[in-house]
Amino acid sequence: MPAVLLAPEGPAPLVLEPSVEAPAKARRYLTDRFRELGHADDFVGRLVVTELVTNSYKHVGTGHIVVRVLLDVREPLAVIEVWDESSALPLVQDESDDAESGRGLLLMEQLVHDWGVRPLNEEGKITWARCAR
Numbered sequence: 111m112p113a114v115l116l117a118p119e120g121p122a123p124l125v126l127e128p129s130v131e132a133p134a135k136a137r138r139y140l141t142d143r144f145r146e147l148g149h150a151d152d153f154v155g156r157l158v159v160t161e162l163v164t165n166s167y168k169h170v171g172t173g174h175i176v177v178r179v180l181l182d183v184r185e186p187l188a189v190i191e192v193w194d195e196s197s198a199l200p201l202v203q204d205e206s207d208d209a210e211s212g213r214g215l216l217l218m219e220q221l222v223h224d225w226g227v228r229p230l231n232e233e234g235k236i237t238w239a240r241c242a243r
């Protein structure tokens with residue numbers, strides 16, 4: 111796990127095993143963090159953290175998954191960060207007539223202010239999304 115996620119300052123991150131229970135635990139954590147931060151509406155945040163944690167579980171599936179929920183320092187936005195140990199990057203798929211899956215990030219993109227990926231060299235990556243609060 112990268113040192114940046116283990117910084118002693120700030121709220122404790124949520125560290126998850128990549129299991130089928132991970133998304134539910136992440137939703138509970140997000141709701142608690144939003145409450146601590148004074149956000150009444152956690153609807154979008156719960157959808158976003160579910161998608162990102164599910165992606166780490168399904169598409170990486172090894173190591174830990176680490177979730178943080180922070181306030182943006184400059185804008186009235188909440189930042190949801192999900193770290194996993196893989197350097198492979200999320201890739202928004204083209205919408206297609208036939209594909210059975212591959213629309214999660216496309217859907218998420220419609221809900222958030224912006225999102226992106228921070229590669230951490232040998233230490234995996236952080237996929238983040240900022241949503242209104």
Ligand SMILES: Nc1ncnc2c1ncn2[C@@H]1O[C@H](COP(=O)(O)OP(=O)(O)O)[C@@H](O)[C@H]1O
Pocket residue numbers: 165166168169170194196198199200201202203211212213214215216237
């Ligand atoms: N955390 C991740 N690590 C590596 N690859 C990812 C990750 N998240 C998403 N991807 C890649 O991006 C693709 C698109 O993700 P998404 O739109 O969520 O569709 P789906 O999860 O249904 O495949 C995935 O199929 C996968 O190849």
Ligand SMILES: [Mg+2]
Pocket residue numbers: 161164165213214215
């Ligand atoms: Mg997905």
